Amino acid sequence: MKIEKIEKEIISEFENFDDWIDKYNHIIEFGKSLQPIDEKYKTDSYVITGCQSKVWLHATFNEGKIFFEADSDAIITKGIVGLLIRVLSNQSPDDIIKAKLEFIEKVGLHEHLSPTRSNGLTSMLKQMKLYALAFKTKLSQNQ
Amino acid sequence: MYNINAIRLDFPALHQQVYNHPLVYLDNAATTQKPKIVIDTLLEYYNKQNSNIHRGVHYLSQQATTAYEEARKTIQIFINAEHSHEIIFTRGTTESINLVASSFGKQFLKAGDEVLITAMEHHSNIVPWQLACEERQTKLKVIPIANNGELLINDIDKLLSKKTKIVAVTHISNALGTINPIKEIIKKAHQQNIPVLIDGAQALPHIKIDVQELDCDFYCFSGHKMYAPMGVGILYGKEKWLEELPPYQGGGEMIENVTFDKTTYNELPYKFEAGTPNVGDGLGLAAAIKYMNTIGLGNINSYELSLLDYATKKLKKIEGLRIIGEAHEKAGVISFIIKNIHPSDIGTILDKLGIAVRTGHHCAQPIMDFYKIPGTVRASFALYNTFEEIDIFVEGIIKAKKMLE
Numbered sequence: 001m002k003i004e005k006i007e008k009e010i011i012s013e014f015e016n017f018d019d020w021i022d023k024y025n026h027i028i029e030f031g032k033s034l035q036p037i038d039e040k041y042k043t044d045s046y047v048i049t050g051c052q053s054k055v056w057l058h059a060t061f062n063e064g065k066i067f068f069e070a071d072s073d074a075i076i077t078k079g080i081v082g083l084l085i086r087v088l089s090n091q092s093p094d095d096i097i098k099a100k101l102e103f104i105e106k107v108g109l110h111e112h113l114s115p116t117r118s119n120g121l122t123s124m125l126k127q128m129k130l131y132a133l134a135f136k137t138k139l140s141q142n143q
Numbered sequence: 144m145y146n147i148n149a150i151r152l153d154f155p156a157l158h159q160q161v162y163n164h165p166l167v168y169l170d171n172a173a174t175t176q177k178p179k180i181v182i183d184t185l186l187e188y189y190n191k192q193n194s195n196i197h198r199g200v201h202y203l204s205q206q207a208t209t210a211y212e213e214a215r216k217t218i219q220i221f222i223n224a225e226h227s228h229e230i231i232f233t234r235g236t237t238e239s240i241n242l243v244a245s246s247f248g249k250q251f252l253k254a255g256d257e258v259l260i261t262a263m264e265h266h267s268n269i270v271p272w273q274l275a276c277e278e279r280q281t282k283l284k285v286i287p288i289a290n291n292g293e294l295l296i297n298d299i300d301k302l303l304s305k306k307t308k309i310v311a312v313t314h315i316s317n318a319l320g321t322i323n324p325i326k327e328i329i330k331k332a333h334q335q336n337i338p339v340l341i342d343g344a345q346a347l348p349h350i351k352i353d354v355q356e357l358d359c360d361f362y363c364f365s366g367h368k369m370y371a372p373m374g375v376g377i378l379y380g381k382e383k384w385l386e387e388l389p390p391y392q393g394g395g396e397m398i399e400n401v402t403f404d405k406t407t408y409n410e411l412p413y414k415f416e417a418g419t420p421n422v423g424d425g426l427g428l429a430a431a432i433k434y435m436n437t438i439g440l441g442n443i444n445s446y447e448l449s450l451l452d453y454a455t456k457k458l459k460k461i462e463g464l465r466i467i468g469e470a471h472e473k474a475g476v477i478s479f480i481i482k483n484i485h486p487s488d489i490g491t492i493l494d495k496l497g498i499a500v501r502t503g504h505h506c507a508q509p510i511m512d513f514y515k516i517p518g519t520v521r522a523s524f525a526l527y528n529t530f531e532e533i534d535i536f537v538e539g540i541i542k543a544k545k546m547l548e
């Protein structure tokens with residue numbers, strides 16, 4: 001599925017909630033249901049810096065698509081990174097690099113976007129885009 | 144009687160809504176809100192008095208100079224320093240400690256010497272000493288803490304030696320709330336002629352400080368944690384030490400005579416105040432002190448302790464909640480964790496309820512390592528907090544806990 005289409009899906013899910021508690025409960029549930037990351041990636045070399053809680057992120061490249069997995073010791077952070085994975089995993093490097101991710105603002109998560117925010121949505125996004133860039137560079141070198 | 148309603152009206156920033164909830168501001172150890180009189184002092188200064196001091200012959204410059212020197216006196220009297228030239232204006236605690244670590248280091252630290260700090264220091268009372276120690280191959284020694292967050296005071300005797308050149312201790316821990324027995328520590332150090340620096344960043348807003356009674360050699364604090372503007376702080380130093388230390392920064396104002404061969408330095412306090420000072424905020428600090436004096440430090444202290452007591456009792460009833468830092472002597476700071484929940488998650492939910500707390504390591508990572516926790520949630524009280532706010536805070540935690548478990 002295209003990135004924008006998944007974003008639309010998420011936006012309409014969040015439209016069902018009229019208060020922030022339901023919204024956060026949804027994020028928390030999402031965090032709980034996130035596929036567990038392989039334990040071998042839960043080391044400091046996979047930690048994203050800039051978050052108050054720990055976030056481990058790992059990416060693999062397969063047949064032109066990038067697959068992300070992540071975990072966090074904080075459940076809201078885990079939910080947020082889970083949303084990002086839902087949108088950006090199984091996409092091509094180019095699409096990930098280009099993604100504007102307007103859903104963040106539309107579902108009201110933009111308050112987490114400030115670069116100094118403790119749960120560092122910005123750092124996670126940056127790291128995912130860096131992975132995309134790295135795989136893209138590698139791909140062009142191989143051709 | 145402590146007129147809390149009247150006091151709250153003095154602080155404009157308290158009266159606002161955050162995400163449709165009335166703001167409950169419990170992050171006072173990070174910085175306090177400012178009373179109107181402080182804000183008005185800044186306005187008045189920039190509206191009417193602004194000019195560069197100590198230099199101009201003109202009317203405004205004279206006025207600003209007088210006001211600034213009066214502010215210095217107000218601060219001197221507040222902490223009962225012997226002389227006003229023992230009061231050095233800085234940017235804050237961090238700069239005050241850096242000044243001493245750098246100048247004292249240059250003058251007195253040699254290879255093989257030791258600097259003694261404690262396990263509960265804020266990074267700003269660790270890193271400047273590490274820098275000084277690295278430069279001079281000096282060793283940093285650490286007084287350990289017990290599980291309840293108190294210093295292991297008996298270890299000091301073992302750690303103090305002929306090699307120890309200075310002791311640097313926080314008066315009150317920003318992460319644990321512990322009030323350290325600094326008088327006792329100073330006495331022990333002085334028995335061996337070792338000077339002591341106190342990091343008073345968390346003490347000034349809560350307890351009466353008398354630097355002569357304490358007999359400390361240096362005492363550092365920040366204006367912004369005691370109702371004054373950001374960007375101004377104080378280094379108190381005993382005259383004898385300040386005379387012996389070399390200047391920290393060079394520039395205008397701190398010199399007596401400059402030729403290309405040799406510069407002679409100005410007298411105290413100007414030797415340590417290079418460049419154009421932060422006059423407006425200095426006046427703001429004096430205004431904040433006057434404000435605290437009108438309420439009375441004794442009244443502030445006993446009111447805040449009753450808040451602390453009330454909050455501690457209520458928090459302890461929450462299942463799975465563990466208070467980090469249970470020293471016998473504490474100031475209005477409560478750090479805690481809740482079983483299986485990350486502090487930042489609690490902070491995020493509390494924020495949504497309009498409650499401002501700090502989460503994380505509070506710039507005291509060694510403490511978190513000691514307790515083997517990623518951080519804490521910290522509520523810290525000021526003279527304007529209320530018992531109702533604590534009720535809201537506790538309800539907020541219960542709500543957050545329900546959502547996050």
Ligand SMILES: Cc1ncc(COP(=O)(O)O)c(C=O)c1O
Nearest residue numbers: 235236237265267317342344365
């Ligand atoms: C105990 C302690 N020391 C030092 C500091 C540093 O103060 P400032 O950032 O105002 O220089 C703080 C502030 O957080 C503190 O709590």
